Amino acid sequence: MNSFKLQKKPARIYYLAWIAISLFYFYQYILRVSPGVMVVELRQTFKLTAEEFSSLGAIYLYAYSLLQIPLGFILDRMGIRRVIILSILTCLAGTCFFAFAKNIWMLQAGRFLIGIGSAPAFICALKLVSDYLPEKDRGLLMGATLSIGTIGALLSGNLLVTVLENSGWQNSLLFCVVLGGIILAIVLMLVPASSARTTVGDFPLVHLREGLRVIFKQKEILIYAIIAIGVYTPLCVLADLWGTAFLMEKFSLERAQAAQTSLYMYGGLTIGSLLVPWYSAKWGNFRETIQVCAIGLICSILALLYLKGIAIWQLTILLTLIGIFCGAEMVCFTGAAHYTASAYSGLALGVVNTLNMLGGALVQQLIGWYLDFQWKGRYGADGARLYGPEELTAAFSLLLILIAVCCFLTVMLPKREKTRKPLASPSRG
Template sequence: MSAAAEPHAARHSALPLALLGWATGALFFFYAWILRVAPSVMIDELMRDFAVGAAAIGNLSAFYFYGYAGMQIPVGLLMDRFGPRRLMTVAAAGCAAGCVLFALAPALWALSLGRFVIGATAAFSLVGAMTVAGQWFPPARFALLSGLAMMLGMAGGVFGQAPLRLLVEHLDWQQASLALAAGGVVLAVTAAATVRDKSRAAGGLRQVMAGMVQVGRNRQTWLIAIAGMGTTGPLLGFAGLWGVPFLALTQGLDRTAAAGITSMLFIGWGVGAPVLGWFSDRIGRRKLPFVAGLMLAAAAMAGLAWAPGLPLWAVSVLCFLCGFGGAGQILGFAAVRELNPPAAAGAALGFVNALVTGAGALYQPLLGWLLDLAWTGEVAGGARVYTVTAYSTAFSVLVAGAVVGIACTLLMRETRCRQSA
């Protein structure tokens, strides 16, 4: 075999394991999304068992995002320096520990701590999958592979709605949380067996931090991150928490059926992420499909917020379109990687993911606070009941966030799917 053929053969022999490693990261993101949305199908039980209102539940759910968003920049730096294998293994086990703490919590503070631990360790999921994709596959495949990972994440969001609600009804929310902990243990073992590190950054903390400073000083990084926040609002604020009680009120559905309708937003996102990723790679553009996706998401969210009397089929379509358009966020990850130095790729991805996911920590408690502000005092089954007007007013914040995202995306520099830094 010639010298030129040997590296080619080595690449092909490594490809199956690289695919398994990427798939493990994508499954980790699937699992992380189940955990992310789980409180949305436990709202009534948590309000009843801990005697709290919407603001408290919004804050409880947001502790996931405090941990997740707060860890994103460290995760990016750690991925650049140490590679994904050990980090993803320990993180999956940490998710399992957080689920156990959540299930056995005697008080609201312990529930919040469990959510924080889950979020902080789930932070390694998507960045881990994208790190494996970036290390082992060519740049022209990055948006597609990242989109497919995002698709699996959205499938987790769907599973965390109606199917998880059925599990909660069959068992209870504590036992369901313990069942989720078992999934983290399985993922930890799988990550240790399949994920491999192709490269690690040289140098110490000073050199790694220099890459972070470079990422933070890049105006394009901030524009992409804020645009990504505009896509996240409907996903986390509506489908991830408050959409279920809203649809139960406006459509007369039980919680399981309402969760099934909100799942259409996750399905739309899951379909849109690989489709938009493939389309972007195909046409060699990041900006155009990103802008179009945000416009679609903003229009669909406006329909959901301001036209609550629509027939159920129309609500389902709007949820799907909102998710499909919001999936353009994946192009932001591809663009920020191309607009920052390769040695700081993990830091750039982590920085954007910190703000994108941190939107959940902003939107979920903010919406809960706005709902409590408009509460008329009505209670049913120990849980507060909010009016349609209160929900519509609160969801206006999500529409505004998407509009701001459109403005930022219009200012983003086109990379033409090439490394430009």
């Protein structure tokens, strides 16, 4: 007897549940990009070096990524509702901890908690779509999930800067706590308790090892996971962390304008995460789609870093294009799911997201280290280290190498994805 039985409920209940989880994903993006908006205040208040400031983004991603594989297993056993509720509560606790931090260690601890709490948002939405909603809608809804999150990042620029400049960086974080409480109430109302796919006894621990063994033997899943790192890192480096500082230095923008302009990458991702996976799924040309997006990323980042005299409207177009091309990240998730059986859907998506986010964290740390390595010894009036546009440009050039390597890996993928090749289902006694 198949122990994986769906709870029979009207489809509209799961669409509403998807909306509620997507709102949480929207919310965690606001928390995710907040250090980039508050870069001036945080570096002034705590006298942070580039590597220390980068650690605030990297620690978030380390916590986020390392939880993904056990999270897939936990989801397959516990269900979505309980995981999401605990996740929101953890985000709220981490945000409060960050707001009242007295030193760098407390800042890092708060970001670690936020990373843990944010980790289930995306994977829960993908699992709900993969397990409970019609197959014809899955590609669109997976892309729409990412789009909803990126709208949160896009809107957070002006919102956080407005609250920050009027009330201070700590009060802007407390505002986020209130917003998180509202999201929690919506989740409690809309996500059904029956969205678990298995019971605890249905999925013994031995299947976690078995599932990982089968997934890591599937070459295509690992290739898609590694490629996702290359098309994701421009966002986590520029939009999440260093974009505001870079635009202020290189293009002499005011902080509010720089923060909002850098987040146009998320505006582009909102478009790209819908159109790019839809196009690739419709024609089955995952490899070619990723290649085009990787080449587009390389050209756009080259222009951003090395062209001079760029007008603000041209800068906006460049950043939007970078976001659109980063939509290839969703093609990587879709491609990996193509080789995954439903019994391992949560676990396989967790593996892909783990490698994706862990790679992003490592790149953030590398760029922070490289900035400190080539630092010219200049300090600002507040005592914080100053990094000029030349140092920032050189550090961000590392992104070009990573994207080029990932683009090269696409030659190992099949030219067309037409027939689904599911992994073997776990054995059951």
